[in-house]
Amino acid sequence: MSDILTDTSAGVLTITLNRVDKKNSITAAMYASMAEALVQAEADPAVRAVVFQGHETIFSAGNDIGDFLNAKPSTMDSPVFRFLRGISTFSKPVLAAVCGPAVGIGTTLLFHCDLVYAGDNAAFSMPFVNLGLCPEAASSYLAPQRMGYGRAAEALLLGEPFLAEAALEMGLVSRIVPPSEAAALAQRQAQKLAAKPLGSLVETKRLMKLGQVEVVAQRMVQEAQSFGRMLAEPAAREAFTAFMEKRKPDFSKI
Secondary structure, eight states: OOSEEEEEETTEEEEEEOOGGGTTOBOHHHHHHHHHHHHHHHHOTTOOEEEEEOOSSOSBOOBOHHHHHHSOOOSTTSHHHHHHHHHHHOOSOEEEEEOSEEETHHHHGGGGOSEEEEETTOEEEOOTGGGTOOOOTTHHHHHHHHHOHHHHHIIIIIOOOEEHHHHHHHTSOSEEEOHHHHHHHHHHHHHHHHTSOHHHHHHHHHHHTTTTHHHHHHHHHHHHHHHHHHHTSHHHHHHHHHHHHTSOOOOTTO
């Protein structure tokens, strides 16, 4: 069975992360599948909203580390960057149902969603610094904008998880429900949107994001340049080696 499932019904494209045995960690092939699904949905007038979802116990553990290290994104046309461009510029409403851990890209992709519904077991984290890296998906810009600088600094500099209630207070999520209800709620809200005039939805979203699209695109490029450079530096090598060896990294000499 595919690691990414897509289904279109009643004007809603649902993209499901379907790799629960690997905690929905995302591979380059999965990024490519999601990027292509967004391209097709953008062009298809029958698709009026998109929902991202995982499992009731896990949204995503972030990048699959082994796959990532074997196929590091080397250009802005790499699958991960095609996906990020696709979700950040998608003109129609994007929703997410998030339960369980949402790590790294599992959290940063949510900044590009219009509505996020969280299970009360959701836990968000952006541990890039702990891996010797820097933020991605324009989160260095969008996190302070959405959460306020102080809270964004805690989330990005400490890299510690924050729970659904904190995410609701920060404005990252729209509503908290039991995990068994999150996907159904996202679908109901998406179907409400799909019943509305598509032109009005698209224009309203465009106006709300006016002036932000160019900044986000520039920040993604800047982050990618820094990310690529830092990936080859000693701190990241130590962090990833420690991860593979299942030990705590030692940055004391770096």
